[in-house]
Amino acid sequence: xxxxxxxxxxxxxxxxxxxxxxxxxxxxxxxxxxxxxxxxxxxxxxxxxxxxxxxxxxxxxxxxxxxxxxxxxxxxxxxxxxxxxxxxxxxxxxxxxxxxxxxxxxxxxxxxxxxxxxxxxxxxxxxxxxxxxxxxxxxxxxxxxxxxxxxxxxxxxxxxxxxxxxxxxxxxxxxxxxxxxxxxxxxxxxxxxxxxxxxxxxxxxxxxxxxxxxxxxxxxxxxxxxxxxxxxxxxxxxxxxxxxxxxxxx
Amino acid sequence: xxxxxxxxxxxxxxxxxxxxxxxxxxxxxxxxxxxxxxxxxxxxxxxxxxxxxxxxxxxxxxxxxxxxxxxxxxxxxxxxxxxxxxxxxxxxxxxxxxxxxxxxxxxxxxxxxxxxxxxxxxxxxxxxxxxxxxxxxxxxxxxxxxxxxxxxxxxxxxxxxxxxxxxxxxxxxxxxxxxxxxxxxxxxxxxxxxxxxxxxxxxxxxxxxxxxxxxxxxxxxxxxxxxxxxxxxxxxxxxxxxxxxxxxxxxxxxxxxxxxxxxxxxxxxxxxxxxxxxxxxxxxx
Numbered sequence: 403x404x405x406x407x408x409x410x411x412x413x414x415x416x417x418x419x420x421x422x423x424x425x426x427x428x429x430x431x432x433x434x435x436x437x438x439x440x441x442x443x444x445x446x447x448x449x450x451x452x453x454x455x456x457x458x459x460x461x462x463x464x465x466x467x468x469x470x471x472x473x474x475x476x477x478x479x480x481x482x483x484x485x486x487x488x489x490x491x492x493x494x495x496x497x498x499x500x501x502x503x504x505x506x507x508x509x510x511x512x513x514x515x516x517x518x519x520x521x522x523x524x525x526x527x528x529x530x531x532x533x534x535x536x537x538x539x540x541x542x543x544x545x546x547x548x549x550x551x552x553x554x555x556x557x558x559x560x561x562x563x564x565x566x567x568x569x570x571x572x573x574x575x576x577x578x579x580x581x582x583x584x585x586x587x588x589x590x591x592x593x594x595x596x597x598x599x600x601x602x603x604x605x606x607x608x609x610x611x612x613x614x615x616x617x618x619x620x621x622x623x624x625x626x627x628x629x630x631x632x633x634x635x636x637x638x639x640x641x642x643x644x645x646x647x648x649x650x651x652x
Numbered sequence: 653x654x655x656x657x658x659x660x661x662x663x664x665x666x667x668x669x670x671x672x673x674x675x676x677x678x679x680x681x682x683x684x685x686x687x688x689x690x691x692x693x694x695x696x697x698x699x700x701x702x703x704x705x706x707x708x709x710x711x712x713x714x715x716x717x718x719x720x721x722x723x724x725x726x727x728x729x730x731x732x733x734x735x736x737x738x739x740x741x742x743x744x745x746x747x748x749x750x751x752x753x754x755x756x757x758x759x760x761x762x763x764x765x766x767x768x769x770x771x772x773x774x775x776x777x778x779x780x781x782x783x784x785x786x787x788x789x790x791x792x793x794x795x796x797x798x799x800x801x802x803x804x805x806x807x808x809x810x811x812x813x814x815x816x817x818x819x820x821x822x823x824x825x826x827x828x829x830x831x832x833x834x835x836x837x838x839x840x841x842x843x844x845x846x847x848x849x850x851x852x853x854x855x856x857x858x859x860x861x862x863x864x865x866x867x868x869x870x871x872x873x874x875x876x877x878x879x880x881x882x883x884x885x886x887x888x889x890x891x892x893x894x895x896x897x898x899x900x901x902x903x904x905x906x907x908x909x910x911x912x913x914x915x916x917x918x919x920x921x922x923x924x925x926x927x928x929x930x931x932x933x934x935x936x937x
Contacts, residue, residue: 409798416790417783480781483749484838487776488798490748490765650749652740652779 406489406498414502419475420468427464428514431457435518439525448612449534454522455543456611459602461514462547462554465507466575466601469558472499473641474568482650492645496563500638503555511551515544515609539610546609546623553630554605560637563645594619604630693845693876695725698761700846700877705755706745707901708738715741717901719755723879723894725845728872730892730909731881734929738901739881740778743850747776759846771799775839776848780831780855784824788815788834791823795838809837814863828855836867847871849880853887865891889921899929 414420434457444450473496476482489495519540526533535543558575565571583600587593597603597619606612607626621629701723708716716738723729733739744750746757748764759767759774767773782791792806810819813833818826826834832855839847849868853861861884868891872878882888888895889909896906905912905928909921916924 405800406798409794412790412797413786413794416786416794418785475783479783480779481783483779483781484795485798486749487747487774487778488771488795490767490770649751650744652744 403494403498406494407501410498410502414472414506417475419471420506423464423468423471424510427460428517431460431514431518432521434460435521436525439522440529444531450526450531451519451522451533451535451540452543452610453612454526455515455518455547455609456606458515458518458547459550459605459609459611461511461551462605462609463579465503465510465551465555466558466561466579467572468507469503469555469560470562470571470575471558471568472503473559473562474566474571477566477651478568480652486650493642496559496638496642496645500556500559503559504552507555508548508552512544512548514551515547518547519544542623543610546627549627550605550608550630553608553627553634556634557630557637560634560639560641563641564637566648599629601630601633604633693843693874695845695875696760698758699723700725701746701757701759701848701879702761703742703746703755703757706742706752706757707754708741708745708750708752714901716745716752719898719901719903721896721903721906723846723877725877726872726875727893728868728878728880728891729894729896730888731879731896731898732883732885732888732925733881733898735883737898737929739898740850742898743776743778743848743879743881747774747778747848749778769799769842771795771801771842771844773842773844774846774848775842775844776850777832777835777839777852778848778850780828780835782823782826782831782834785822787820787822788826788830788837789819791834792837792841796841799842801841805841806837809840812840813837829857829860832856833860836864845875846877847879849878851881851883853882853884861887885922885925895921897925897928904928 435454438457439450439454442450442454444453446453476485485495486492523533523540561575562571565574579601583596583602586596587600587603589596598607598621603620604626607620608623608630610623620626699722701721703722704720706716706719707714719738719742721731721742731739731743741750745752745755746759746764756763758764764770764774782788786794789806789810792809793803795801796803796806807816807819810816813836815830815833815837818830823831823834832852836849836852839849852868853864856864865887868878868880872893880892892909894907895909895912897904912924913919913921916927919927
């Protein structure tokens, strides 16, 4: 297993895709957080800092995509053949990806949320705006960001193992996050459940930031993290079962 | 079945660093420790590759109907058949990538997924695929890491296959021939005693084809089993010791090449091939 993790880490390090994705995400978060903290007039009941730091949730989207790409890329570029030839037991192969990507996601989420917090708090202070979070509150946001990003990467791996077609998997994930959930969030009755148990609402709750204006119907931080663990586990178990069962196509 | 003992080395193989990773597969009483100690591959008493009654359907299409074959050590076995005959599906069933509907395939007497160290037992060239964003060297290093093979082996093999000048170039810039060479390097990573190569000559220039022929011969002379599918009959006639022909998912012949040629005095391998893979009149679509 150590070898497989070493191989996955090398695989991750030597492909530009992940570096570009990480750098692009960090740049976007930094720019958007700085602009929002410097220029927005904050309204509503949610604290300004929590509103700004919701932007760092982009790290979870990036990690979800990285997880999807790490599995579907193997099928797209047919490298799955050599990977499975070296490791015919396919579950350990997926487990090595999970451990590597989740660890990277944890570090990336910590860096992205930490950086966003380090930009937000001084800018709000400079404008003499109350941040509305304590030191412990900020720590909970950063820790939540790290955990949620790791879980997003894990979920992405499960989704990638289920939907092996790269374009299909990426579109499915983005459509769920940015089309289905926001739209369904407006449907009466169903909307509340979507806000609580949809990925956007769970990520906001797990990072203790605002996602929906008002931020009313979110779960508590530990509960949200646990539901995300449940989603990731379900996707990974289904993905592993399919990976074991399906033929490796030419 | 095994070839005459020679002391020729595998090109680029058998560095000191490989001692830890080679010869790890089944070395029961039937193995040949004396030769293994001399830097030769470990050869099992069971056939290198054996398949019996393989069958596979994709939807309503029967890709492989009844394929049985045996591949011995120290020989090059040419695997022939028209497009769609089931060659690639058969090779992928041998290697545990495709699950057969019926029949079994073993490598060194073991089902592929049960091999203790697959990369050190079998080397395969199937898709000649690499991630386009990764360099050839990194591609091999990733595979070596997964197989527990020292990283230095990657550079050594890049030299063996003549890719040292392109080692740090991204695979997206590789020609088809370079991808084949990289795939061959990947197949040789674990210094395996069994090689399965699906059309390794495709995309190679005449120099490349000659180089490949010499490489395969020296690998077989080392005592390794080499199963190679090909459409280039003239090349197979020059290189192969044994020939397997499949047609419409069934093995139609398996024999040492001289024996096959002796069945039809004066006929070439090509003549015999066309006779065995002819489609009966009235079935032409």
